[in-house]
Amino acid sequence: MTPDDFTRVIGEALTAVAPEIDPKSIEPGVSFRDQFDLDSMDFLNFVIALHKKLGIDIPEADYPRLYTLDNAVAYLASKAGAPRTADT
Amino acid sequence: MTVPTLGTRWPPIAKTARDWPVSPNLLDYRRTCAEFSWAEAQRQLDGLPDGRGLNIAHEAVDRHATGVGRHRVALRWLSKDGARRDFTYGDLREETSRFANVLKSLGVGKGDPVVVMAGRIPELYIAALGTLKNGSVFTPLFSAFGPEPIQSRIDIARAKVLVTTDALYRKKVEPIRALLPSLEQVLLIGDVTSIQSFARVRHLRTLMAAVDARFVIPATDPEDAALLHFTSGTTGKPKGALHVHHAVVAHHATARFALDLHPDDVFWCTADPGWVTGTSYGIIAPLTLGLTSIVDEADFDAERWYAILAREKVTVFYTAPTAIRMLMRGGAAATRPQAFPSLRFLASVGEPLNPEAVVWGVGAFGRPFHDNWWQTETGGIMIANFAAMDVRPGSMGRPLPGIEAAIVRRTGEGAIEVVDAPDTEGELALRPGWPSMFRGYLSDEARYRQCFVGGYYLTGDLARRDGDGYYWFVGRADDVIKSSGHLISPFEVESVLLEHPSVAEAGVIGKPDPVAFEIVKAFVALKPGFDADETLNRELLGFARVRLGAAVAPKEIEFRPSIPKNRAGKIMRRLLKAQELGLPQGDTSTLEAS
Numbered sequence: 001m002t003p004d005d006f007t008r009v010i011g012e013a014l015t016a017v018a019p020e021i022d023p024k025s026i027e028p029g030v031s032f033r034d035q036f037d038l039d040s041m042d043f044l045n046f047v048i049a050l051h052k053k054l055g056i057d058i059p060e061a062d063y064p065r066l067y068t069l070d071n072a073v074a075y076l077a078s079k080a081g082a083p084r085t086a087d088t
Numbered sequence: 089m090t091v092p093t094l095g096t097r098w099p100p101i102a103k104t105a106r107d108w109p110v111s112p113n114l115l116d117y118r119r120t121c122a123e124f125s126w127a128e129a130q131r132q133l134d135g136l137p138d139g140r141g142l143n144i145a146h147e148a149v150d151r152h153a154t155g156v157g158r159h160r161v162a163l164r165w166l167s168k169d170g171a172r173r174d175f176t177y178g179d180l181r182e183e184t185s186r187f188a189n190v191l192k193s194l195g196v197g198k199g200d201p202v203v204v205m206a207g208r209i210p211e212l213y214i215a216a217l218g219t220l221k222n223g224s225v226f227t228p229l230f231s232a233f234g235p236e237p238i239q240s241r242i243d244i245a246r247a248k249v250l251v252t253t254d255a256l257y258r259k260k261v262e263p264i265r266a267l268l269p270s271l272e273q274v275l276l277i278g279d280v281t282s283i284q285s286f287a288r289v290r291h292l293r294t295l296m297a298a299v300d301a302r303f304v305i306p307a308t309d310p311e312d313a314a315l316l317h318f319t320s321g322t323t324g325k326p327k328g329a330l331h332v333h334h335a336v337v338a339h340h341a342t343a344r345f346a347l348d349l350h351p352d353d354v355f356w357c358t359a360d361p362g363w364v365t366g367t368s369y370g371i372i373a374p375l376t377l378g379l380t381s382i383v384d385e386a387d388f389d390a391e392r393w394y395a396i397l398a399r400e401k402v403t404v405f406y407t408a409p410t411a412i413r414m415l416m417r418g419g420a421a422a423t424r425p426q427a428f429p430s431l432r433f434l435a436s437v438g439e440p441l442n443p444e445a446v447v448w449g450v451g452a453f454g455r456p457f458h459d460n461w462w463q464t465e466t467g468g469i470m471i472a473n474f475a476a477m478d479v480r481p482g483s484m485g486r487p488l489p490g491i492e493a494a495i496v497r498r499t500g501e502g503a504i505e506v507v508d509a510p511d512t513e514g515e516l517a518l519r520p521g522w523p524s525m526f527r528g529y530l531s532d533e534a535r536y537r538q539c540f541v542g543g544y545y546l547t548g549d550l551a552r553r554d555g556d557g558y559y560w561f562v563g564r565a566d567d568v569i570k571s572s573g574h575l576i577s578p579f580e581v582e583s584v585l586l587e588h589p590s591v592a593e594a595g596v597i598g599k600p601d602p603v604a605f606e607i608v609k610a611f612v613a614l615k616p617g618f619d620a621d622e623t624l625n626r627e628l629l630g631f632a633r634v635r636l637g638a639a640v641a642p643k644e645i646e647f648r649p650s651i652p653k654n655r656a657g658k659i660m661r662r663l664l665k666a667q668e669l670g671l672p673q674g675d676t677s678t679l680e681a682s
Contacts, residue, residue, distance in 0.1 A: 018638070020630030033387055034168075037232060039638040040388045040414065041572060041604050060390055060418030 001080060006073045013049035017042045028069040056080060098443040098481040101456045109432055112475040113344040117486070120345075124489035126523055129341040133376070136305060143308040144315075144336040145184060145220040148375035150305070153181035161380045164354075165210050166396065168386045175210065177378070180217065183210075185303035186296040187218025191249070193299060194273050198223035198306070199313050201245040205229040205238070205252040205362070208385045211277045211292065212361060215251045216371050220314055220333075221305050224249075227316040227328075230362030230574075231256060234637035235264045236584055237326070241318050244328050244530055246270045251292065254278030262286060310334035310523075316530065317364045319464035320577035322566040328530035331467050335368075336376060338468040338490075338524035343373035345488050346460050346472035347404055348433050356382040356396070357406040363574060364464045365437055368524070369406055373468075390418050401430040408438035408573040412445045412457060413603045420452040428453055433475055435460060438573025439605040440561040443481030459484050461561065463547060464575070465539070467524025471559050483558040484551075492519035495553050496544060504542040510555040513562050517544035567661045569598035571606050576640055578608075578661060584635045585610055585642075588628060590618040593651040595659045596642065599668055610642040611664050613650050620647035 001009075011023030014032065021036050032038060038046070047058055047066060056079045058066070065075040114120055134151045135142050152160065158178030165173045175183070196202065202219040204226065206212040212228075219226040227245055229238060238260055242250065247270055252261065254276050265271070265288070275292040276283045283291055315331040343349045347369070355374045359366035374381040382400055386392060388411055397405060415422075434449050434457045441459040449457040460472035461484035471493060473485035487493040495514035496504040507514045520540065529536045539545055550562040569576040578596035585594040593613040598606030612628065614620055625645050633641040652660040666672070 015626070018630070018633060019626035020634050037234070037633065037638045039232060039572065040410065041607065041643065042638055043387075044414070044603065045643070061422060064389060064391060 001077070003073050003077065006076045006080075007069065009053050010050065010069060010072050010076075013046050013053060016049050017045045026069050031067040032069075033067070050076070054080065098447065100478040100480050101447070101450070102478050103476065108475065110348075110350055112348050113350070114348070114474050114489070115476050117474065117477060117489075121487075121489045126337060126341075126490055126521075129490065130337045130523075133337060133340060136308060140305075140307040141312075142310040142333050142336065143220065143223075143305050144333050144339075144372055145217045146305050147336050147340065148220075148372050149177060149180050149184055149217055152375070152378040153177040157378065160378065162375055163210070163213060164380055164382050164400065166382065166384045166386070166400075173210065175213075177375075180214070180375075182301040183214045183296075184218040184221055186299050186301055187214050188221040188303045188305075189299035190275070190292070190295045191219065191222045191224055192303075193295075194249070196222065196224055196249050196273070199225060200249065201225045201227040201247045201316055202249045202251065203227045203229055203242055203245060203247040205231055205233075205250065205256055206277060207231050207253070208360060208383050209253070209277065210383075211251070213371055213383065216361065216367065217375075221303055223306055223308060223312060225313045225316050225330075226367070228362050228367055229318070230360060230637075230639060232362075232637045232639040233260075234633070234635045234640070235260050236635045237580065237637060237640060239264050239267055240580075241326055241328070242268050242271065244318075244325060245316060248272040249275070251275045252277065254282045254286075257283075257286065257289065308333050311527070313527075315367065315467075317367070317464045319364075320568055320575045320580065321535070322568055322577065323579050324535075325532075326577065326580065327532065327535060329464050329526040330528045330530055331524060332527055335467045335524035336372060338522055339368055339373040340376040341490065342469040342488055342524075343369065343377060346458075346469040346474065347373075347406060347435055348475040349374060349377045349379060349404060351378045353377070353379045353403045353432075354382065354401055354430070355379055355404045355406070356384075356400070356402045358384070358388075358393075358411060359406070359408065359438075359573070364467070365406075365408075365573070368468055388414060390415050390422060394423055397428055397431060402428075403430050404433045404435070405431060406435045406437070409436055409441045409445060410438065410572040410604050412436060412441065412448070415452070416445060416448050417603075420448065423452040431455060434458060435472075437462065437469070439570045440482070440484065446479060446481040456481070461485070461549075461559070463549075465526045465545070465547075466518065466522075467526060468522075470518060470522075480554075480558045483554075483560050485559065486557050487559075490522055493517070493553075493559065494519075494544065495551060496542070496546070498541070498546075502541055504544065504546070511552055513550060513552045515565055516547045516549045516551040516559065518547065519543065520545050567597070569596070569606050569608055571598065571601075571608055572604045572639070574639060576608055581608060581610060581632065581636065581640065581642060582659070584632055585612060585628065587635070588631050590614050590624060591628070593653075593659075595651040595661055595664045597661050597665045597668060599644065599665075607643040608641065609644040609646065609668065611646050611648050611651055613648050 066072045162177045163175040274289040314333045318326045357370040458473040462470045473479045495507040496517040581596040582594040592615045595611045599609040601607045
């Protein structure tokens with residue numbers, strides 16, 4: 001999966017929990033909870049949705065690495081193995 | 089401390105004097121209960137100088153800000169981005185005095201509600217205590233509320249003053265400002281340039297810099313209004329529960345008994361001041377003890393919380409079941425890299441704490457969690473597991489000194505009978521007379537009167553009492569939803585869903601949830617011509633979230649051809665809940681035990 005693929009999956013997981021969010025409006029360096037109205041349960045459901053979509057185990061201690069789009073893409077890519085470039 | 093082994097029944101967690109690094113405030117329960125009086129409890133406070141009455145802000149701030157005490161840290165604020173800022177009692181005295189002078193200069197006076205809506209930032213704490221100094225009524229609004237709950241609450245309070253941040257104002261208030269005719273003053277927290285685009289607002293910091301840092305608290309009668317907290321009922325509008333300055337006697341006494349707070353403690357209450365716990369025990373009670381209170385701006389984060397407990401040497405930790413269950417997801421192993429030698433007492437409130445979570449505290453922190461029970465209307469802790477007494481996992485504990493609790497059964501219109509037999513289910517009731525009891529629902533005298541029957545305040549919670557006097561939560565007597573420590577009105581959620589053009593009927597229930605206790609689930613019947621598909625489901629979820637805010641909006645929506653109603657047209661939420669739980673639908677009497 002490319003970084004773009006991860007970005008798309010993250011957008012899907014986020015809007016499954018909070019459909020009012022426009023994935024195109026996500027600021028990549030700002031935490032999701034500072035940009036959008038998400039409570040603790042929403043964030044937990046977001047992580048669960050990522051796990052279901054990608055089959056990646058996400059331990060509790062790693063949750064802070066999913067706070068921003070940039071960090072989440074990098075984290076999921078590292079967990080899924082080395083990312084391939086988008087030109088293939 | 090004897091740690092129970094796993095089993096179908098959870099044995100009590102016994103304690104001995106070896107478990108107490110500090111001698112508990114409440115050592116002999118029977119004797120303290122017998123000797124206790126609220127008049128005596130009030131003598132532990134100072135009162136305003138020259139016999140001018142009793143004011144919460146004087147007891148919490150000014151009386152500790154004289155002599156060397158003024159250098160002691162009152163609030164240690166931890167910002168989201170890792171900064172740490174200390175406010176001594178002296179600092180807090182000056183800041184709250186400036187805020188009180190700002191209110192005074194704007195013509196805001198005694199009894200006027202001051203609505204404060206902000207995250208856990210220092211200005212929130214300063215505004216709360218400064219409002220109390222001025223004799224005005226501190227009215228917190230949870231910052232995660234959407235525009236609809238904000239509008240209805242400001243409207244009920246007929247509030248003239250709102251204090252909020254530039255970001256919250258832009259997102260949630262400016263679009264509905266025309267619908268808030270009572271608002272005369274909006275004081276914004278934030279960068280001075282960021283607020284220039286708004287009309288009819290003022291910049292709080294600029295105002296505070298221009299006024300005196302000294303303020304003489306005016307004479308305050310203990311029965312003067314002080315705090316207005318909104319809570320939810322099954323039907324109708326939100327209820328504004330009004331509390332008076334006398335409440336500080338209960339804040340102080342209950343914090344000593346149920347949280348075992350001592351003046352040398354470092355106390356962390358994780359509750360947001362948008363709800364009653366975050367005000368009574370997140371602002372007022374710890375400061376009345378003269379101790380250091382931790383305020384964390386950030387949202388829940390297990391690693392961050394463990395680091396704060398260890399680094400700040402927190403001695404007493406007061407949190408909520410949802411947070412504890414989220415910590416449990418990471419396992420007790422997650423606590424091992426940290427050590428908590430300072431941690432002495434753990435407490436929980438919000439919804440009943442399951443026995444597994446009580447006992448988990450022992451493995452993770454070396455201490456059990458102590459569940460306690462109270463509600464917005466009671467203003468302070470009423471029933472608790474105490475430091476020097478055995479913990480019964482799953483029980484809310486025993487009534488505090490000065491509190492007379494009972495299990496009652498309603499026997500008809502305006503009549504109850506007290507149930508004395510142990511282990512019998514009934515409604516939890518309290519004898520009125522403690523200082524932090526609410527004095528009314530704003531503009532709703534009839535609803536207030538309905539709470540009192542046969543000389544008791546009826547709490548709306550069903551419970552039982554065992555043979556040793558410990559109380560056990562059973563369920564709600566009404567349809568109010570308990571989620572993540574907050575009460576949510578199904579009516580408020582249904583009303584918003586009905587505003588969507590596709591919705592014909594809506595019924596909202598609390599669906600049991602392993603982390604949040606209950607989540608808000610909505611059943612929706614559509615008007616003809618609309619398809620019950622995934623696209624519309626998401627649109628409705630988003631619609632409700634934007635209007636209500638994430639803390640109130642449904643987490644799940646299910647389409648139904650119709651919503652069950654009784655002959656009077658009332659939505660049968662109990663039947664919806666029975667169907668959700670797969671219970672026999674003809675018999676909903678067992679629902680409370682589920």
